[in-house]
Amino acid sequence: MLCRFSYVSMLSIMTTTLPQFESPRYPINVINRGRCCYSEENVRLDYNISTSNSLIMSEQRLERIKKSINAVPDFPKPGVLFRDIFPLFQDVSVITETISMMVEHVKEKFGSVDVIVGLDARGFLFGPMMAVQLGCSFVPIRKKGKLPGKCVQAAYTLEYGDDVLEAQVGSISKGQRVVIVDDLIATGGTMRAASSLVTQMSGTVLECLVLIELLDLKGSATLKHPFHSFLEY
Known part of the structure; x- marks a missing residue:
């Protein structure tokens, strides 16, 4: 005779058998009745890491765009240093990033x-x-x-x-x-x-x-x- 356990049944067993405990890494329970709980401190840490990564990506994108802009001296008249943006449009990936x-x-x-x-x-x-x-x-x-x-x-x-x-x-x-x-x-x-x-x-x-x-x-x-x-x- 085969015994069949539903997913709900397994969750029920987990939530009734797993104990609560304090983790040295997290100030509050990491496992609380089968559910994973993160502390406010670690949420802030994850947010800061994500924000830092986004800033790095933004800086890298700006650097790629900046490298595609040429400086042309004495245009359209002597003494003017012209910033030529048209090379941006020669690389579809760079103009896509710009827009x-x-x-x-x-x-x-x-x-x-x-x-x-x-x-x-x-x-x-x-x-x-x-x-x-x-x-x-x-x-x-x-x-x-x-x-x-x-x-x-x-x-x-x-x-x-x-x-x-x-x-x-x-x-x-x-x-x-x-x-x-x-x-x-x-x-x-x-x-x-x-x-x-x-x-x-x-x-x-x-x-x-x-x-x-x-x-x-x-x-x-x-x-x-x-x-x-x-x-x-």
């Missing part, structure tokens, strides 16, 4: 957003890909005369001269939560003008987000809205 990093930042900080605004022109390289992953709309802000239809305008000064930015009327609705994206911030003129356009259309600027910040030019200090960069030079 993932930017999307993760937005999700962790804001949860969800309504609009990603991309600035003319390299903001267009990052913005649409971010918007797709975030499940929100993408709005381009362009230089004067590049967008059809009725537009709102904002003048600005940048390191190479003066210009005007435009956005199409109705592209951002009242109260929509907006993140403005560009590849780089220098003097901050372009970002200030873009923020002004979003405000004119009654949108809410959650953050101005760039991959690269040129610290010597102190552009981020001139912004009225929250700002974040991933790489500093």
Whole structure:
């Protein structure tokens, strides 16, 4: 005659026969009626290890991205050291990591957003890909005369001269939560003008987000809205 024990029966035997005991490793019971219990101290230890590993991975990712950015002297005019991001797009794994990093930042900080605004022109390289992953709309802000239809305008000064930015009327609705994206911030003129356009259309600027910040030019200090960069030079 065969005896059959169900899984529930075996658990019942375990919970009634296993004793409680104190472990020198854990301040509270490791086995308590068949269940494994970890102390608060060890939970904190596991959390700290996990956080440390995440920081190491983030630093490694940033280092791979940074190595893909070239420094070009005397471009677009003598005395300017240009940060060339286009090599990022020659390696699909690096650009994938770059977009993932930017999307993760937005999700962790804001949860969800309504609009990603991309600035003319390299903001267009990052913005649409971010918007797709975030499940929100993408709005381009362009230089004067590049967008059809009725537009709102904002003048600005940048390191190479003066210009005007435009956005199409109705592209951002009242109260929509907006993140403005560009590849780089220098003097901050372009970002200030873009923020002004979003405000004119009654949108809410959650953050101005760039991959690269040129610290010597102190552009981020001139912004009225929250700002974040991933790489500093």
